[in-house]
Amino acid sequence: MPTQPTISLRAAAHGRDGGVRTGAATSIWRFRSYLLPYRWRFVVMLVVSLLGIGASILVPLVTRRVIDGPIAQSDRPGLYALGAVAVVVGVVEALLMFIRRWIVSKATLGVETDIRVQMYAKLQQLPLAFHSRWASGQLLSRITSDLSVIRRFLGFGLVFLLVNVLQIIVVVAILVHLYWPLGLVVVASTVPVTWVSLRTQRVYTKLSRQVQDQGGDVASSVEEMAHAHRVIKSFGRADHVFTGFDRRSVRLHDTAVERVRVQSTFWTFLEVIPSVTLIIVLALGALAVAQDRVTLGTLVAFTTLMVSLVWPVTSLGFLLSMTQDAMTAADRIAEVFDAEITITDGDVELDDVRGELVFEGVAFRFPDADTDVLHDIDLRLAPGETVALVGATGSGKTIFTNLVARLWDVTGGRITLDGVDVRDLRLDRLRQLVATAFEDPVLFSMSARENIALGRPDATDEEIAEAVDVAQAQFVHELPFGLDTRIGEQGMSLSGGQRQRLALARAVLAKPAVLVLDDTLSALDIHTEALVEEALQRVLVGVTGIVVAHRASTVLLADRVALLQDGTITHVGTHNELLDTVPAYRELLSAEYDPSGELLEVAS
Known part of the structure; x- marks a missing residue:
């Protein structure tokens, strides 16, 4: 696995790339240098994902040809041929999914390990002034849970956020091409989705940061208890310590529940919009078929493609939540990389030491x-x-x-x-x-x-x-x-x-x-x-x-x-x-x- 060179003391004083943190999105972009050793794997992963989407889009179009061709014309050989094509496309789609998951796992685990190693190296270089201000549980949560959040985002959230958005754009364009009146209905449904996404983002980001910070407080409480259990027992203060831990845990619980409430409201809205849109499309499509303005095969292909949009649209809530969590985690990690190293290395090698x-x-x-x-x-x-x-x-x-x-x-x-x-x-x-x-x-x-x-x-x-x-x-x-x-x-x-x-x-x-x-x-x-x-x-x-x-x-x-x-x-x-x-x-x-x-x- 490729590894990053050890960061220098001076470069690490302002983070890996020497930049200054200006926001959560900027923080996660700062870690792009860790992606470079694995860039070809990410490129292959993206290409494979796009091919997988292409295969999933191709199936409804093949279905359209089957209905309007062999089925409508009672062409059995043609039916077998197009059916074989559909099976091959399905097998290829499954194979591409396996390849994507294998490649992305190796790449994201490598990135996570590299960042963790460099973060540990930075913690070793930071002066006592830094460590005296930071609770060890906060550092522990950053080097473990926050890095896991970023890994999951790189391995799943980032890829599918890009791929799903691209899939929505491509499928909507195909729908407009198949039958533009129904395509405009689908385009109109994206407006409320975009509006709710923008409104939810700010609230969710704030709650996500609170959950991760409060998780660090809980970790600090556990670590203090583990190290000081003899003192706690000797003074009979177990109840007092437990009360403090319980208070932090309840605060974390309440904040996490509030985040889930915001998240669930957003996801529910994203579930409703595609369903309502699909009902409208079926009603208008059936009327168009009855009036011979569109073929039955085109309507089946249209609705199948519409159904294929349900997951990309409804998953936007989950993916955007994951993106916000990852940006918050990157911001917290960037705080460590941005910490100034006040005790810098010299360049004198002293030999023949007398000890004055x-x-x-x-x-x-x-x-x-x-x-x-x-x-x-x-x-x-x-x-x-x-x-x-x-x-x-x-x-x-x-x-x-x-x-x-x-x-x-x-x-x-x-x-x-x-x-x-x-x-x-x-x-x-x-x-x-x-x-x-x-x-x-x-x-x-x-x-x-x-x-x-x-x-x-x-x-x-x-x-x-x-x-x-x-x-x-x-x-x-x-x-x-x-x-x-x-x-x-x-x-x-x-x-x-x-x-x-x-x-x-x-x-x-x-x-x-x-x-x-x-x-x-x-x-x-x-x-x-x-x-x-x-x-x-x-x-x-x-x-x-x-x-x-x-x-x-x-x-x-x-x-x-x-x-x-x-x-x-x-x-x-x-x-x-x-x-x-x-x-x-x-x-x-x-x-x-x-x-x-x-x-x-x-x-x-």
Whole structure:
């Protein structure tokens, strides 16, 4: 199956073709580039569909010849010949239908897969600012249900919308040619159909968008429940959560029912018009035959062609509804492709890394915020030096650490690694050089080995074992299948401390030039923490480290300490220097802290 090339970071910032969304119809047209690898299949599909229509139109005309010729003239050989032609035409029509369905299935499934892959790639490239604003259920509904809506439209709706409209035009032209008074009756019946279609379109489009958005809200509720079921159960809030889900589900139900009401009214109207038109045609046609103004064969052919229009006309409601759903789905997907990638790739490949990390006048402000979270930060970490970052809760320590790997970008100043602005480095290279272990670790539904080796999938068993020992994560050997045991989604089958130790092992195994530990030891008991810290002291040799710390024992891992207050670093020095000279630092670590006493307690 042909595949699309991976979208570049810059091109993806404004969608696949760099355009700007101007409406639902424009959105679905934007995905035309995904159709190009399959264009010949779509062309063949359209040609086959047209041939199928031609065969269906040919049958009534053959019937006319049979009635006015062999039957009227008692010509048995002619009857057999024309009957054989009718059978052949019917078989050909069935064969063409099979070919069309086979070709369209392969083409539309390929398009759906290509868009899904590119959409996933775009989601990977979008910054944290985007993901912090979007509910995961909304993204999930776009990459699954919305893409399925587009696939069904491309495979059925688009083809039959074009083919049915063409069939209506061709058949109406033939009807006018067969007997123009009755043909004008058929033409007049298209006026109310067109009028109702235009009136219904706007209302249905609005309701369709609401249904798809509300479906995303329901998906978000289910996902939140699945991830937070332990919290929900522990606080006895199952009824409260259920009430919220029920409210969203009822709202989705009511909107969907309203959409069905609009849809059903439209479809009913489209059912009535052809039926009324057919009755009028039969009455006027019978009168014309009685007056010898038209032959019986012509009337039979006329009514047969009229009946063949019933499906194209009545299906217009369904096809137009499908078109509106597809355009709404394309608009929702285009919102993801249109999202701006603010963290763009650099082009510098840094070799022979020493690990000198410098913050120069760094500032950071969240998008749409009025004030800086961080400002005027100046800090230099020498190669191989470890600095502990200490600050009150909410002081910005996590944001500070996220800036190093460009999970967020600075909004002022710059951060350099060996003299090179991190924004100029290739992102994949930067994130090979900088490894981060988070306070709230994220694990994947894969084996413990795969989770640990996420940053270095080519790591040997010996290197994985060493990382496990450093993180004091030997519990993995006690799992049912050891390192090959699959960990449940989000690692919920493990304790908080176990998840943190696996995340720490993952960061250590990456062997980075800069190791960032965002309060990674907070969930460990004091004895396990002491063992991990002892191992980290060996690991941090030759590695530039930033350690977010709340405990004095963790601070002792660092060569220096940086105190973060009011969004900036106010003091830098050794632990003992700050303990002696900075009251705010003593308050954070407790004024009664006794380094020797705590170490003796740990050792015991």
